[in-house]
Amino acid sequence: MTLFVQQLANGLALGGIYCLAAIGLTLVFGVLGFPNLAHGALYMLGAYLTFFFLTDVGLPYVVAILAAAVVLAFLGVVLERLVFHPLRNSPHTHHMIATVGVMFFLVAVVQEIWGTGFLRMESPVNGQVSVAGAQVSWQRIIIIVTAVVVLLLLTWFLKRSPHGQAIEAIEQDRTGAALVGINPSMVSMVTFAVSLALVAIAAGLVAPINLLSPGMGDSLSLTVFAIIILGGLGSLPGAIIGGFTIAIAEVMAATYISVGAGEAAIFIILIAVLAIKPTGIFGTVTQR
């Protein structure tokens, strides 16, 4: 039982990370209609930036994460203007190729600045608390709480603010959105900024637990794509439910079966869900 509670806490923390990363990806997909293959690399950059702000600049942990989020949000606007906006009238394959280009570029930049080896970030908060007999580290509690707070803020932003409503409108009907006077370029920029800020927060939260390396985004990228396909492409609730489902399944399989079974569990669930509902849990059939 203690082991179960312990692993459940680990699963929830991992789920929080997955959610934040997956929502960013699914938002960009919903608004711009292409998968951002550079998402994993941006996650990696977010982790390095948090490391930089914490270790080199000396900012407090939470402030360092926020600083990384701001930098990535700004980078999102720059990428949209510089790379994706000029491609807006070309087929979606061109966008995908461009995201691969961005991915290689970011990995190369990070290797140039921080080197190709592993970096360890000092854990800024130590200690553990006892929850139902299990020892849960403060870091994991911070992850869970931050993820929930960010998800609530994001929901408020999407449902209540004009910019958020504009994002939803474009996702649901591009022509309708244009005719009520929503500027698609503006919404694309806001979406990229939000998406990248979210992935930076995810990376900043996970940085003290995992080692940093230029390739750290690769496995996350794969998992996060599995999550948004499982939840339904472009669906926000899908990304949240998918994120926690996959994370808990991964942690539990790794604990009770074998370490290797953890990653296999992700794709077994994905295949099982797609066999029953090919559009994912909340997906609707759309033609693009």
Place this chain on the structure above:
Amino acid sequence: MITITGLSASYDAVDVLHAVDITANDGELTVILGANGSGKSTLFKAMSGVLRPTAGQVEFNGEDITRSSPAGIVKKGLAHCPEGRHLFPQMSVEKNLMLGAYVRRGDKKRVKALLERSYELFPILHEKRKQAAGSLSGGQQQMVAIGRSLMSDPTMLILDEPSMGLAPLITQQVFDTIVEINKEGIGVLLAEQNANSALQIATSGYVLAEGRVVLSGTAKELQNDPRVQRAYLGV
């Protein structure tokens, strides 16, 4: 007032509209008749900035809006209610209406008054304001689409085939509402295949065929024109 001169437009190098001249006066109801593929929707898209015309000019209240963005055109008071409605299906009726006032969102009081006017015009929408727009019947969805266009407080409303796919009784209701909107002083530019009903409520009209204006005149003249009678009125 809208003055269109020599407007041409194309999709992927296929010319659809050929040097069209059309005038729609404030407060009047101008109808554009034409079969499927005659260029009605293309004309409207070129007017509201969704499609870039290849030649010609669109003037709205004396101002050249040919190169304006859709947002800029809505702000100036020209609203386009598109063919096929293009609602936000997963959002509630009220959110759809509120997004119609996207360009007026700075003025909360005005938006509230506009929302009340929409509900007065379509009381059923008030009843269903919390329901997802996509779950409504076709006629109610058309009401949401018209209401959403009115939320931008236009002086001129472009309506693209509002009767499409609706039962005759519902079509009549929609037409009654269009007359009511027009009586409030809002100019209406209406595209229809349903020539009979449209000419009954219109002030003047144009007939489009293969992207060209082939006939124009007052609604009376068009109703009595033998070519219109043969082609559209089944006389």
